[in-house]
Amino acid sequence: MSTAVVNANSAHDSHDAEHHMPYDPMGIKIGMWLFLFTELLLFGGLFIIFAVYSHMYPREFHQGSSHLSVPMATFNTFLLITSSMTIAQSITALRTGNKKLCLSLLTFTIACAAGFLVVKSFEWGAKFHHDLYPGTEVYFALQPGESAFFSLYYLMTGLHALHVIIGGILIAVVMRAVSKGTVNQEKYAFLENAGLYWHLVDLIWIYLFPLFYLVG
Amino acid sequence: MSEAAVDKPKVNYYNAKSGIMSWLTTTDHKRLGIMYLYSLGVFFAFAVFMAFLLRLELFTPEIDVLTFGGAQAGDLYNRILTLHGIVMVFLFIVPGLPAVFGNFCLPIMIGAEDVFFPRINLLSWYCYVLGGLFAIFSIALGGPDTGWTFYVPYSTTTGHNVYVPVLAAFIVGWSSILTGLNFVTTVHRLRNKNMSWFKMPLFVWSLYATGWVQIIATPVIGILLLLVMMEKVFGIPVFDPRIGGDPVLFEHIFWIYSHPAVYIMILPAMGVVSEIIATFSRKTIFGYHFIAYSSIAIAAIGSLVWAHHMFTSGMANEARVIFSFLTFFVAVPSAVKVFNWIATMYKGSIRLSPPMVYTMMFILIFSIGGFTGLHLGALSVDIHLHDTAFVVAHFHYVMFGSAGIIFFAAMHYWFPKMSGKLYNEVVAHIAGVLFFIGFNATYFPLFIAGYLGMPRRYASYLPEYEFYHKFSTIGSWVMIFSMLLMFGNLIYAARKGKKSSDNPWGGATLEWHTSSPPPTLNFDKLPDDIPGSYDYPLEVVK
Ligand code: HEM
Numbered sequence: 001m002s003t004a005v006v007n008a009n010s011a012h013d014s015h016d017a018e019h020h021m022p023y024d025p026m027g028i029k030i031g032m033w034l035f036l037f038t039e040l041l042l043f044g045g046l047f048i049i050f051a052v053y054s055h056m057y058p059r060e061f062h063q064g065s066s067h068l069s070v071p072m073a074t075f076n077t078f079l080l081i082t083s084s085m086t087i088a089q090s091i092t093a094l095r096t097g098n099k100k101l102c103l104s105l106l107t108f109t110i111a112c113a114a115g116f117l118v119v120k121s122f123e124w125g126a127k128f129h130h131d132l133y134p135g136t137e138v139y140f141a142l143q144p145g146e147s148a149f150f151s152l153y154y155l156m157t158g159l160h161a162l163h164v165i166i167g168g169i170l171i172a173v174v175m176r177a178v179s180k181g182t183v184n185q186e187k188y189a190f191l192e193n194a195g196l197y198w199h200l201v202d203l204i205w206i207y208l209f210p211l212f213y214l215v216g
Numbered sequence: 217m218s219e220a221a222v223d224k225p226k227v228n229y230y231n232a233k234s235g236i237m238s239w240l241t242t243t244d245h246k247r248l249g250i251m252y253l254y255s256l257g258v259f260f261a262f263a264v265f266m267a268f269l270l271r272l273e274l275f276t277p278e279i280d281v282l283t284f285g286g287a288q289a290g291d292l293y294n295r296i297l298t299l300h301g302i303v304m305v306f307l308f309i310v311p312g313l314p315a316v317f318g319n320f321c322l323p324i325m326i327g328a329e330d331v332f333f334p335r336i337n338l339l340s341w342y343c344y345v346l347g348g349l350f351a352i353f354s355i356a357l358g359g360p361d362t363g364w365t366f367y368v369p370y371s372t373t374t375g376h377n378v379y380v381p382v383l384a385a386f387i388v389g390w391s392s393i394l395t396g397l398n399f400v401t402t403v404h405r406l407r408n409k410n411m412s413w414f415k416m417p418l419f420v421w422s423l424y425a426t427g428w429v430q431i432i433a434t435p436v437i438g439i440l441l442l443l444v445m446m447e448k449v450f451g452i453p454v455f456d457p458r459i460g461g462d463p464v465l466f467e468h469i470f471w472i473y474s475h476p477a478v479y480i481m482i483l484p485a486m487g488v489v490s491e492i493i494a495t496f497s498r499k500t501i502f503g504y505h506f507i508a509y510s511s512i513a514i515a516a517i518g519s520l521v522w523a524h525h526m527f528t529s530g531m532a533n534e535a536r537v538i539f540s541f542l543t544f545f546v547a548v549p550s551a552v553k554v555f556n557w558i559a560t561m562y563k564g565s566i567r568l569s570p571p572m573v574y575t576m577m578f579i580l581i582f583s584i585g586g587f588t589g590l591h592l593g594a595l596s597v598d599i600h601l602h603d604t605a606f607v608v609a610h611f612h613y614v615m616f617g618s619a620g621i622i623f624f625a626a627m628h629y630w631f632p633k634m635s636g637k638l639y640n641e642v643v644a645h646i647a648g649v650l651f652f653i654g655f656n657a658t659y660f661p662l663f664i665a666g667y668l669g670m671p672r673r674y675a676s677y678l679p680e681y682e683f684y685h686k687f688s689t690i691g692s693w694v695m696i697f698s699m700l701l702m703f704g705n706l707i708y709a710a711r712k713g714k715k716s717s718d719n720p721w722g723g724a725t726l727e728w729h730t731s732s733p734p735p736t737l738n739f740d741k742l743p744d745d746i747p748g749s750y751d752y753p754l755e756v757v758k
Binding site for chain 2: 031057
C-alpha cells in the first residue's frame with residue numbers, strides 16, 4: 001500500500017498528458033507527511049496497548065523482556081541508524097549531481113535493511129525453537145501478562161519488520177527511477193519521500209528497542 | 217433526429233472518452249465521483265434490502281421470517297443485522313458525501329483542474345470496491361454475527377467467520393485515509409490563487425475538516441481490525457483475558473475511531489447544508505466564520521468523547537463524568553451551525569426546490585437526533601437507555617435521517633451539474649415528503665419502545681412492544697417505496713431529462729460558473745476574478 005502511495009506521488013508530474021499541473025515538490029511532501037502521520041497512528045494504537053498492559057503487569061513484562069536478546073537488537077539498531085544516514089546522504093548526492101554515489105548509497109541502505117531482517121529472523125527463530133510463540137503450551141503456561149508481552153512482541157516487531165520489507169522494496173523502486181533518470185537532480189521528491197519513509201521505519205524501531213529490550 | 221445532430225453536445229468530461237476501460241483507468245475526479253456514486257448505490261441498495269428483511273422479521277414478536285437455511289433461531293437475524301450495519305457504516309455513510317460529491321465538486325469549487333494526487337484517487341476507489349466485494353463475499357461464508365462493532369471476546373471466539381468482513385473494513389479504511397490525505401493536500405496546494413481560505417465554500421471547509429478526521433482516526437481502527445484478524449487467523453491473542461488481556465481496552469480503541477467516524481459522516485453533510493441553504497435563500501451565509509470554525513471545533517472535541525459509548529462497560533466514575541461533560545460540550549458547535557442556518561433563511565428569498573425541502577427536513581430530523589443524543593450523553597439516563605431500541609432510533613436519526621437525507625439532497629442539488637439534465641421536481645417533492653413520513657414512522661416508535669425497555673439486536677420481543685414494531689415496519693415500507701421513487705426519478709432524468717442550463721439554481725460557488733456537465737479540465741475559462749462563494753447578484757435569477 002505504502003509503495004503505491006509514494007509511487008503515485010512521483011507519478012504526479014507525469015500523469016495524463018491532458019492535465020498540466022506543475023511539478024510541486026512541496027505538495028508531494030505534504031502528502032507524504034500526512035501519510036507518515038497515519039503510519040505513526042497505526043503503531044500508536046499498539047503503543048497504547050503496550051502502555052496499558054505494561055502498567056497492569058510491570059513484573060511480567062520485566063520477565064518477558066529478560067528472554068530477549070539485547071546484543072542482536074543492538075546490532076540491528078546500529079544497522080538501521082546507519083542506513084538512515086546513508087539514505088539521507090544519497091539525497092544530497094543526487095542534489096549535487098552525483099548519481100553514481102547516490103545509487104551506491106542506496107544499495108548500501110538496502111543491504112542494511114536485508115541485514116536487519118536476517119538478524120531478526122535469527123532472533124525469532126531462536127524463540128520458535130523453544131516453542132515460545134502464541135498458541136503453544138509453553139506460551140499458555142506463562143504468567144498472564146507475560147504471554148501478553150510476547151503477543152505484543154511478535155505483533156509489534158512483526159509489523160515493523162513488514163515495514164522494513166516495504167521500505168526496502170520502495171528504495172529499490174526509487175533506485176530504478178534514479179538510474180532511468182526520472183528521479184534526477186531537479187525532480188527528486190520521490191527520493192525524499194522514500195527517505196522520509198525510511199526514517200519513519202528507523203524511528204519506530206528506536207522506540208521499540210528500549211521498550212522491549214532495555215526498559216524491562 | 218436532425219435537430220439532435222445540429223445540437224451536438226459539447227465535449228465534456230462524460231463524453232470525452234468512452235468505453236469501460238476509459239472509466240476503469242480514469243484519474244478524472246469527476247468520473248471517479250460518478251464511479252463512487254454507482255458503486256455506493258449498489259451497496260446501499262443491498263443494505264436496504266437487508267434492513268427490509270430485518271424489519272419484516274420484527275413485524276411479529278416471534279421469529280418467523282428469518283428461519284430458512286435451517287439456521288438456529290435468531291442466528292440469521294444477527295448475521296443480517298451485522299451485514300446491514302457494516303455495509304451502511306463502512307460502505308455507504310462514511311465514504312458517502314466525500315467520495316461522491318467531494319470528489320466531484322471539491323477541485324471545481326476551488327478552481328483547480330483535479331485533486332492533487334489523481335492516481336491515488338483512483339487507487340482509493342479500487343480499495344473501496346475491493347473492500348465492498350469482500351464484505352458481500354462474506355455472506356457466502358455464512359456471514360459474521362458480531363454486530364458491526366466486532367467486540368471481543370465474542371468476535372474472536374464465535375464460530376462464524378469474522379475475518380473476511382474485518383478485512384473488508386480494513387481495506388475500505390485505506391480508501392478513506394487516501395481520500396482524506398488527497399483532499400487535505402488539494403486544499404492546501406491547488407486553491408486558485410485568488411481564493412483565500414475564507415473565500416472557500418463551506419462545503420470545502422467541511423471536507424477539509426473531514427479529511428483531517430479521516431487521517432487521524434482511521435489508522436486507529438485499522439490496527440484494531442488487524443489485531444482481530446491476527447487473533448482469528450494466526451492465533452495471536454491480545455485482548456484475551458486468559459493471557460491477561462483486557463477486552464474493555466478493545467472497546468476504547470474501537471470508539472476512539474468510531475466516534476470521530478460519526479463526524480466523518482455528519483461534517484460533510486453540514487457543509488452541503490450550508491451550500492444549499494445559502495443558494496436557495498439567495499443570501500450570504502450567516503456567520504460564515506462561525507460555521508467554518510465550528511467544523512474544526514466539532515472535529516477537535518469530537519475526538520474526545522468516545523467513551524460515552526461505554527458508560528456501562530466498566531470505567532472509573534471520574535472518567536465517566538468527564539466524558540459525559542465533553543459530550544454535552546460537543547453539542548454546542550453543532551447547535552451553532554443550526555442557528556446559523558436558520559438565521560441565513562431569515563428574510564431570505566427562499567425557493568422551495570427539492571434540495572431545499574430535503575435540507576429543511578434535515579434540520580428537523582437532525583435536531584431530534586441531536587437532542588436524543590443528549591439523553592444518551594447524560595450518565596444516569598444512559599444507564600437506562602443503553603443498548604435499547606432508543607439507541608437504534610437515535611443513530612438512525614443522525615446517520616440516516618441527517619447524513620443520509622443530505623446525501624439525497626446533494627444528489628438533487630448537483631444532479632444538473634453532473635448530468636447536464638433536469639429531473640421532475642414534482643416527483644422529487646413527493647418522494648421527499650413520503651420519505652420524511654416513512655422515516656419518522658419507522659424510527660420514532662423505536663424511541664418509545666426503547667424507553668420502555670425493548671433491547672436492541674433482538675429478533676424476538678415481548679408482546680407489549682408489538683404495536684411499536686408493527687408501526688415501524690409499515691413505516692419502513694413507505695420509506696423504501698419513497699427511495700425507489702426518488703432514485704427512479706433521477707435515473708429516468710439522467711436518460712430522458714430536459715437539458716439543464718449551467719446554473720439552474722442560481723448558485724454562486726465556482727461549480728456553477730462552468731458548463732453542465734463540466735469539461736474535462738473543469739473550466740473552459742476560469743472567471744478572472746473569483747467571486748465570493750455567497751455573493752448573489754441582486755436581480756432574481758429566473
Ligand atoms: C431502509 C432503511 C433502513 C432500515 C429499515 C433500517 C433498519 C434497521 C434495523 C431494523 C436494525 C436492527 C436494529 C436492532 O435489531 O437492534 C438496524 C441496525 C442498524 N442500522 Fe439500519 N436501517 C436502515 C438504514 C440504515 C442506514 C442508512 C444506516 C447508516 C447510515 C444504518 C445503520 C445501521 C446500523 C449501524 C445498525 C446497527 C447494527 C448493529 O447493531 O451492529 N441503517 N437498522
